[in-house]
Amino acid sequence: MKTKYIVSFCLAAILSAAGCDTDPIYYSEVTPSTFYDSKDNVWQRFYRPFTHWRWYVASDNPKWNLQELGTDEMCLPTRGSDWYNGGVYQQMHHHQFTATLSNLYNGWYGFAMGVALCWDTWEDLNTYVDFDAMGFEAGTKESMRAQLDALAVSFYKDGLDLFGGVPLYTTTHSDVKARSTAPETFAFIDSLLKVAIPNLPVKTTLGATENGTINRAAGAALLAQLYFNADAWTGVDRFADCATLCRDIIDGKYGKYALDDDWTNIFGFHNETCPEIIWSVPSENSKLETDGGYYSTMQHYNTKSFLGGIDAGANNGYCLTPSLKPKGELYAFKLGKPYSKFEETDIRKQPYVFTGNGTYRGMFIAGKLVNPLDGGVCYGNREYNGDTITMVDQVAYFSQLGTNYSSADELPSTIATAEENSGIRLMKRSPIPTYEERDIRYNPDIPIIRLAEIYYMLAECELRVGNKADAATLINKVRQRYFTGGNDPNPVTAANLDKYRMLDEWMIEFIGEGRRRTDLVRWGAYVTEDWWDHTASNDEKENRYPIHETILSSNNLLEQNPGW
Structure with missing residues (x-):
């Protein structure tokens, strides 16, 4: 690690044309031996890979796109002249993947850079920091190492999920490597976690503040996720091992957690004290801010007028895949139709409204967008310019009825035929306050692992062995x-x-949380099932994405996934 303050060098470059002395003068220099002179600086170095992680999982669209678009849950339809973007989102929806698809570059870069930052950080801390001499609490070094290993595991697990086997590194000083196989990658992740978990800190108080630390329960949950998807990723069933871990997490063996009522x-x-959250991305107004990565692309251009006037730019892109045909009938597909899968009495299935003092109700931007508390209206500015927007659970050119189409029977409903009000929108991660309470904007942390997932993993494991x-x-x-x-x-029954x-x-519990593709792949449904405007290809190569051509060209030892 070596950084230099080189303003004088930049000035010299500018002045060189005038014949000035261009030799750089360094007014200060930071080296590892001088940087690690305080505990704060040591912690700052430790957190560096976590800043990449928060970008990767809670700010960067491509990772979310790779897990949500192309599934039965979410889509980004072309809305008139908006969001065609070279056809990339239509390609995603139809699984027409290619090695030039833009999202794939960040998909690989995101996990690979995260791994590199973890190992680079540990090498610095292990080489330049004397934890005892600096007065750190006993076990701090071991905890840091365990958390960096677990964080690297979370990145590697994403690589395995999206692409299959990946190059495996434990240092930044090794030669460039070829890809390992998927089973080798799985075994590597497994071994790292088993060493890390006993050294991770334990959350001993129910409702204690979450701050992004990887606690022991998070490590155990990462291992459970690995075993849960083992069959899909490697062909080896590890559901029994997953079930054991899930029971132990629920029983409190790895720390104190509980479902929130x-x-x-x-x-x-104020979700940093929610007892259900096992691991989250911290966020706070005017400090470490993130909105979960999809608000601006999800909401209508003028949604802020409906929400209470807060300055929240939006570009009217993502929506739930529609449940209804243009004539209003429910589609017959078994999968998808997310909005219709929520029961009418489900308290989440109501329009989102911020009710004041940090409280809100509803999870959807749906129906006629007139705020029932302050009368704020979302007006259209495309097909429905000047009219009050009504968000519909349909995708079709309704504004062209009577001109280009004589009846709803003739209206196409495809990823290419949306209007500005097509599709229900989600308000889940990082809800929005009104302008009056703007100081709490971005205060919600972004949950990454929560106890409900552990319950659902265990439930699926029980289902798979017949314990319905x-x-x-x-x-x-x-x-x-x-x-x-x-x-x-409509409770679940045997x-x-x-x-x-x-x-x-x-889908109902984790909608919009960036996991849908993984669930479909695990059930063999990603390439075998139909949903809205998507016909199954039955081509198993689509269960893994192709590696982007730029990534391949950066390492000639990398080989493309078969069939791409």
Whole structure:
């Protein structure tokens, strides 16, 4: 690590044409031996790979795009002249992947750079910091090492999920490597976690503040996720091992956590103390700010007028895949139709409204966008210019009825035929306050792992071995908080729980959280099932993305995934 203050050098370059002396003069220099002179600087170095992680998982669109677009859950349709973007989002929806697809570059770069930063940080800390001499609490060095290993694991796991086997490094000083196989990558991740988990800190107080630290439960959850998807990633079933870890996490073996009775606490403005969150990206107004990475691309251009006037630029892109045909009938596909899968009495299924004092209700931007509290209106400025926008659970050129189309029967409904009000929008990660309470904007942390996921993983493991009643009980423990008095009109039962209901439950609980593709791949549904404007290819190569051509050209030892 070596950085120099070189303003004088820049000035010399500018003045060289005038014949001035161009030799650089360094007014100060920071080297490893001088930088690590305080605990604060040591912690600053330790957190560097975490700043990349927060960008990668909570700010950068491509990773979210790779997990959500091309699934039955989300889409980014072409809206008139908006969002065609060279056809890239239509390609994603139809699984027409190529090695030039822009999202794929950041998909690889994001995880690979994260790994490199983890190892680079550890090398600096291990070489230049005397933890005992500087008065660090005993075990700090070991905890830092364990957290960096676990963070590297989270990056490697994403690489395995998206691309299959990847090059495996434990240092920044080795030669460039070729890709390892998927089983080798899996085993490498497994071994790192088993060493790291016992050295991770334990959350001993229920509701203690989360600050991005990788606690022991987060490490155990990462290992559970690895085993949960082992069959899809390597062809080896590890569901029993996943179930054991999930039971132990739920039972408190790895720290104190609990399901939250109020779902808004999980995503709300003070969610750093939510007992359900196992790992999250910290965010705070005017400090480390993030909105989860999709607000600006999701919401209508004028949504801020409906939300209470806060300055929140939006570009009217993403939406849920539609449930309804242009005539209003429900599509017959088993998968998808996300908005219709929420029960009408589900308290999340109401228009989002900020109700003051850091509270809100509803999870969707849907229906006629007139704020019931302050009368704020979202007006159209494309097909419905000047009119109050009504968000519909449909995608079609309704504004062209009577001109280009004589009836709704003739309206096409495709990824290429959306209007400005097409598709329901999500307000889940990083809800928006009104202008009056703008000081809490960006205060919600972004949950990455939460206890509900552990319940659902265990439920699916039980389902896979035929214990449907136990699986239903686990899912219903989570579902009950969404209905007044716990009166769920459609609880999961042993009779109605199958592959499709399980996939529906994953979608309902984790919609928009950047995981849908992984769930579909695990169930063999990503390439075998139809959904809105998407016909199954039955081509298993699509379960792994091609590696971007720029990545391939940077390392001639890398080989493209088969078939791409």
